[in-house]
Amino acid sequence: MAKIKSKSEVLKQRSKKKEKNIISSLFKWFFILLILTGLLGCAGLAGLYYYLSQDLPKINTLEDYRPSTVTNVFSDDGRKIGEFYEERRIVIPLPEMPDNLIHAFVAAEDSRFREHPGIDILSIFRASLKNFKAGTIVQGGSTITQQVTKSFLLSPERTYKRKLKEAILAYRIEKKFTKDEILFLYLNQIYLGHGAYGVEAASENYFGKHAKDLNLAECSMLAGLPQAPSRYSPFRFPDRAKQRQIYVLNRMKEDGLITNIEATAAIDLKLDIKPRKNWFIERVPCYTEHVRRYVEKHYGKDALYKQGLQIHTAVNIELQKIGRAAVNKGLIELDRRTGYRGPLKNIPALKIEAFCAQISEELDNRMMEKGQVYQGVVLSVDDENSVTNVRAGNFKGIIKFETMSWARKPDPKLAYYETKIQKPSQVLKSGDVILVKVVNDSVEDNLLEFTLEQEPLAxxxxxxxxxxxxxxxxxxxxxxxxxxxxxxxxxxxxxxxxxxxxxxxxxxxxxxxxxxxxxxxxxxxxxxxxxxxxxxxxxxxxxxxxxxxxxxxxxxxxxxxxxxxxxxxxxxxxxxxxxxxxxxxxxxxxxxxxxxxxxxxxxxxxxxxxxxxxxxxxxxxxxxxxxxxxxxxxxxxxxxxxxxxxxxxxxxxxxxxxxxxxxxxxxxxxxxxxxxxxxxxxxxxxxxxxxxxxxxxxxxxxxxxxxxxxxxxxxxxxxxxxxxxxxxxxxxxxLEGKPVRTFNVPEGIVFAKIDAKTGLLPTEESEKTVFECFKEGTVPTEFSPKSDTASDTEDLFKQGI
Structure with missing residues (x-):
């Protein structure tokens, strides 16, 4: 006989069943909500991805890489005489970059470059923690691939939106390019200070050589620049640049790219760092500027400054130098014929030391060059020995009187040779600030020899x-x-x-x-x-x-x-x-x-x-x-x-x-x-x-x-x-060394003897005859008149008739 359940037991069973149904229902709705949330999240991420990527630039092959490059101008023999650019960049293939240069940049900027897929999560996480603690963006976790996107594909702003875009594009680039191709883009694109973009331009800027010729010390110096090119400039802050160089060499040593001996030798090597010469100013600036105006007019600014044109001109550098020297010589001679216009200014004796210190600072402790003109100050004038004592910066010298005999006082009423000076005190006095040219390295008592100069007016x-x-x-x-x-x-x-x-x-x-x-x-x-x-x-x-x-x-x-x-x-x-x-x-x-x-x-x-x-x-x-x-x-x-x-x-x-x-x-x-x-x-x-x-x-x-x-x-x-x-x-x-040429006489020219006074055919009475050239058919047919007739013509002229 079945046991009859009590009412309380029935109620308990119903309660348990109801609880099970509620839990099952809650779990089911939670699962549905989770799926919906996931779908919404995915949709949101997809939307965010679409939103961030819709305006991203596309670069599918290296042929798409068309950065701003330097337009070069060449002389008639192929030597460079000028360049035009907005970004001074010279693109070179990766094989023309030494291994040490590539290794130095990888070690300094992205040691895991060969391993990560374009984004280094560990670096990003580390940088994020530092940024969170600082309350602002103080450090980036960018890989070399991300720096490529930042340097020529995206704006340089430091925001999270830009970082997300950078990550998306970096991933795409890693899928499209090999690691070497990415390095090619990076090393040609990156800004390295003083107007230089890419390692070739920077190598010329700092060391005056091609990137392929750089040694380890120079490679590591360049690799220290990307973090802050202006802060670590070898020109402006050599000590800071040296510390960055040491950091790069240590990173290379830690990564097993160089030995300790190589790192030490590179640190000890003294580098010859000097500003790159301005070819535009030093060679044929006027000619190059004329070419620039023509190209800008006919091809546009974009082509001139960004598209790396190669412009060959007819100018000859040697002839240009000869022309400049001839112009300078002629203007100086003309200026000296007009006399000496006086010193630039006169300063009291107490200010001479400060003035010379300023000149010395401008010289930057360099020796004075023979043939160059500098500012100097007259220390004393010695009429008895016919010399003037001058100081230019930290250098002292003399001006001999015979070299300044041209320096008469200008007088427009007198010819240049009619007035002479008798002694140097007629021209100069103590404290006069003047222009002097170095003519000899030294004379007696280790003094330089100067000549008095002035800037021509013409x-x-x-x-x-x-x-x-x-x-x-x-x-x-x-x-x-x-x-x-x-x-x-x-x-x-x-x-x-x-x-x-x-x-x-x-x-x-x-x-x-x-x-x-x-x-x-x-x-x-x-x-x-x-x-x-x-x-x-x-x-x-x-x-x-x-x-x-x-x-x-x-x-x-x-x-x-x-x-x-x-x-x-x-x-x-x-x-x-x-x-x-x-x-x-x-x-x-x-x-x-x-x-x-x-x-x-x-x-x-x-x-x-x-x-x-x-x-x-x-x-x-x-x-x-x-x-x-x-x-x-x-x-x-x-x-x-x-x-x-x-x-x-x-x-x-x-x-x-x-x-x-x-x-x-x-x-x-x-x-x-x-x-x-x-x-x-x-x-x-x-x-x-x-x-x-x-x-x-x-x-x-x-x-x-x-x-x-x-x-x-x-x-x-x-x-x-x-x-x-x-x-x-x-x-x-x-024309020196060139064969002598004569003017060709064309057909249709004839020479005939004429009377030098009348222009007609000569007679026995002609005082002087000459050979004259005529167009064929225009030779005079009449003979010179007798002398009395010629005299009559002269008499009429004298009477004004």
Whole structure:
């Protein structure tokens, strides 16, 4: 018989069952909630991943790596003369980096680089603890892979959002690239201070060598920089840089990458660390800046500063040096002819020591270099022994009186040779702060020998073009590019004076004149009724010479004859003629252009003269010969562009006449070249501008001298005196060792004997005869008149008829 359960037992059983159902239900809902939470978490993480990764850059192959790199500029023989960049980076392959360099960076920045998948959890956890304790981000746990993402794929901000993005991208990069490829990216991208990005640029910056040539000590010095390049700069903080170097070497030793002996030797090795030379300033800055403007205009700033163009130019470094030396020498000689303008300032005796200490600090304990100019202070003047005692920094020396005899007081009313100084005290006194140049390492009593110097006031420009090719070999835009970046050879527009006359005479030859044509050099007056202006032009020495041969008029630079020729052939014709010769600047529509009154650039007028040198052909000047992109694709190459603009015979006759300018005219100083040369001087009113334009069969070269503020250069400072010596100095050195060439005589030129006075065929009564060159068919057919007729002509001139 079944046992009947009591009511209480039934209730207990029901209660237990209910509890089981509740627990089971709770567990089931908890499990469901857990799954939902997990799904929501995954969805959240997926959403976060999508949110963080949607704007991440993509780099799938090394071909996608296109960082900003340096644009290089080269001379005609392939030497680097300049570079342009926003980030100075030179990308090199990993095999060109020494093993010690790679090991040093890995040991210092990420010793587990070969083991982790792009993110080092242990490093991140360690850094997070330190950041939590500090309450801010004070340390990162970045791997080399993460530093790659930070350096060229992401912004450098230090936030957790950026760190998450960095981790995602680092993981992607590890999947796409090998460890060596990641090192290639890292070592070419990382910033290492003083404008250097990547190990190659940094190696050049600090050690003046390629990365492949670095030793262990240098490798470890570079590897210590990524943490804080400015703080550990070897230039600014050598002691801090040394401590970082030691840290890197110890890390390499601990990782078994080098031995203790190697580490010790590297620590003890004294490194030659010096700032990288600024090629842009030291070699051909004016030329390089001209190239920069062209490339920026035609290819844009991004290509110029970021895309690593390779620009090859026509400039010759040796000729550029010769040109700069010639300009400096000529300006110093001109400046000394005008006298000494006095010391920079005068300081009391009590301040001399402090002044010298400042100069010594600027010298940074370096020895003074022979030929360089420094500031010094006069200690005493010894008239009895004709010396001046000078101190420059910590160095003492003397100035001998015979080397400062030029230092007369400027007087615009006197010629430079009319006043002399008798003793040094007429020029200097104790406390004078002056410029001195070191000429000898030492004289008696271990004193240096100095010469008195002063900064020239005048400026000069020089430009030289290779005749057959149009390649611009030399361009000097001013005395010192560091003080003034204005390019006076290209940007400046100055009056050429008589240097413009050959253009008028060439035009006249094409209008029927010959080298033997006679023009009367007599007073003329031109009235401008519209402007109520009367013009009475004069020759340079205010003398009139009567009947003058065409050749002689140009050789002697006769103003009146030139004006008469211009009036005869027409102003419009001359302006059009000048345009054909490559002159594009504005030209005044009046007779004053016969005297070179319209401003032209040195390049323009050299272009015009080159037409004579090239027998009537205008050759477009070439500054840039080739431009390659970063992948060595040719973007641009120069072509020889020749355009015939005047007749060959006209060009040759002009050359022949301008040879006479050198042989017997205003260009007489150029005879010292002892080679066939043609040219013309130019001097403007009030001696504001002095020119010499000349050419040999090899080079067409021009020189301008003047003051930027357009003031007189000094008494007698004409183109012959101020400009032609610079031209001569340049050409003499530029042509040294080169064979002598003569000007070719083209077909259509004939030579005939003429009367040197009348320009007609000579007779027995002719006092002097010369051979003159003519275009075929233009030789005179008439004979010179009898002497009484010639006398009648002279009498009429003397009477002003």
């Amino acid at each position: 400026q000069s420009a020089l430009l030289s073009i290779e005749a057959e090719t149009g390649h611009v070999k030399t361009m000097i835009g001013g005395r010192d590019y560091k003080n003034s970046q204005f390019n006076r050879a290209y940007q400046s527009r100055r009056q050429p004076g008589s240097a413009f006359k050959p253009i008028i005479y060439a035009a006249a030859l094409d209008k029927g004149y010959t080298a033997a044509s006679v023009i009367i050099d007599s007073p003329v007056v031109y009235e401008d009724t519209k402007r109520d202006f009367t013009w009475k032009p004069r020759n340079y020495k205010e003398t009139f010479f009567g009947p003058t041969l065409f050749r002689e008029a140009l050789v002697k630079s006769r103003n009146i004859v030139t004006i008469k020729i211009l009036k005869d052939i027409g102003i419009d014709y001359i302006i059009d003629y000048a345009r054909n010769l490559g002159i594009h600047s504005d030209i005044s529509h009046d007779l004053s252009i016969a005297l070179g009154s319209s401003g032209l650039s040195l390049l323009e007028i050299i272009n015009a003269y080159s037409v004579f040198s090239n027998l009537g052909y205008l050759i477009e000047p070439v500054f840039i010969t080739k431009i390659y992109d970063r992948d060595q694709n040719l973007l641009e190459t120069s072509k020889l562009i020749r355009k015939k603009v005047i007749d060959m015979s006209t060009a040759y006759i002009m050359t022949n006449i301008m040879e006479s300018v050198v042989k017997s005219g205003t260009g007489w100083r150029i005879k010292a070249l002892k080679r066939p040369v043609a040219g013309k001087t130019g001097t403007t009113n009030n001696l504001f501008d002095a020119w010499f334009l000349g050419y040999t069969p090899r080079y067409t070269t021009g020189v301008w001298v003047g003051l930027d503020q357009e003031a007189p250069l000094g008494k007698g400072e004409t183109g012959s005196r101020a400009a032609s010596p610079i031209w001569l100095e340049y050409m003499k050195n530029a």
